[in-house]
Amino acid sequence: MTLDTNWYTEExxxxxxxxxxxxKSKLHDEQSPYQRIEIYETETFGRLMTLDGLVMVTDxxxxxxxxxxxxxxxxxHPAPQRVLVIGGGDCGTLREVLKxxxxxxxxxxxxxxxxxxxxxxxxxxxxxxxxxxxxxxxFDDGIAWVAxxxxxxxxxxxxxxxxxxxxxxGLFSEAFYRNCFKALGPQGILVGQSESPLFHAELIRxxxxxxxDSGFKDVATLHFPQCTYPSxxxxxxxxxxxxxxxxxxxxxxxxxxxxxxxxxxxxxxxxALPQFLRK
Ligand code: SAM
Numbered sequence: 001m002t003l004d005t006n007w008y009t010e011e012x013x014x015x016x017x018x019x020x021x022x023x024k025s026k027l028h029d030e031q032s033p034y035q036r037i038e039i040y041e042t043e044t045f046g047r048l049m050t051l052d053g054l055v056m057v058t059d060x061x062x063x064x065x066x067x068x069x070x071x072x073x074x075x076x077h078p079a080p081q082r083v084l085v086i087g088g089g090d091c092g093t094l095r096e097v098l099k100x101x102x103x104x105x106x107x108x109x110x111x112x113x114x115x116x117x118x119x120x121x122x123x124x125x126x127x128x129x130x131x132x133x134x135x136x137x138x139f140d141d142g143i144a145w146v147a148x149x150x151x152x153x154x155x156x157x158x159x160x161x162x163x164x165x166x167x168x169x170g171l172f173s174e175a176f177y178r179n180c181f182k183a184l185g186p187q188g189i190l191v192g193q194s195e196s197p198l199f200h201a202e203l204i205r206x207x208x209x210x211x212x213d214s215g216f217k218d219v220a221t222l223h224f225p226q227c228t229y230p231s232x233x234x235x236x237x238x239x240x241x242x243x244x245x246x247x248x249x250x251x252x253x254x255x256x257x258x259x260x261x262x263x264x265x266x267x268x269x270x271x272a273l274p275q276f277l278r279k
Contacts, residue, residue: 032114086142089115159192177214217243
């Protein structure tokens with residue numbers, strides 16, 4: 001990441017490309033026990049949070065990612081009640097999960113408490129549901145949390161993690177997916193952010209293989225635009241214990257709460273893979 005006068009730039013490692021956002025001021029900068037956390041006030045994207053110099057969330061475009069990390073998986077489950085979010089420190093995914101009336105528990109296990117405390121200060125709208133009586137905010141390693149979870153104790157697990165490096169690397173492993181499988185009820189759904197279809201197709205392939213090898217009957221990758229992430233095109237990979245990811249609760253997803261990106265056609269469309277990803 002380089003910092004020219006009032007331009008924040010993230011170089012997309014190994015891709016010979018980058019993204020720059022013009023900013024008015026830098027609002028926060030700290031080194032937590034796990035990562036560097038910075039907040040910028042940008043000219044056109046509202047506030048920006050970076051972790052170790054990489055774009056995590058902006059006011060302007062986070063809705064696409066947070067809606068697509070939560071609603072497809074929740075509508076793919078017949079009756080989701082107990083939801084676990086791994087990572088998700090900015091709390092935007094948690095807020096989307098709590099829009100589902102049937103959810104009785106939304107437990108978030110974020111490694112770095114400082115990410116959430118900084119988000120509460122600079123992204124209050126993303127943290128608006130943190131005091132919902134159904135929400136449980138835990139600060140722990142998601143890998144350890146799932147390893148000791150009671151079998152069949154969750155209906156949906158959402159892995160809203162940073163890239164597969166450092167403490168997040170293990171969140172993309174077969175061993176972790178196996179523990180998620182055990183922690184999920186018989187109709188359980190797992191979904192994890194799976195990076196860029198354009199830049200990381202190989203990772204998506206290995207995530208799909210690891211999820212299948214962990215026992216999940218059906219695996220499907222959703223893709224969607226995310227302009228401030230590498231390549232501007234992002235993905236999430238879902239897995240179902242009992243199969244049938246394509247038969248999601250379409251009527252319910254039409255009569256739903258407000259969203260700005262997700263709807264049942266988008267859900268359906270996001271599952272349609274471009275030719276190069278089908279292979
Ligand atoms: N939207 C972002 C993206 O796609 O890169 C992710 C949002 S969220 C801020 C990512 C969170 O994952 C970070 O706050 C980080 O601390 C957390 N994280 C990384 N490894 C973790 C682990 N092993 N257990 C729990 N949280 C973890």
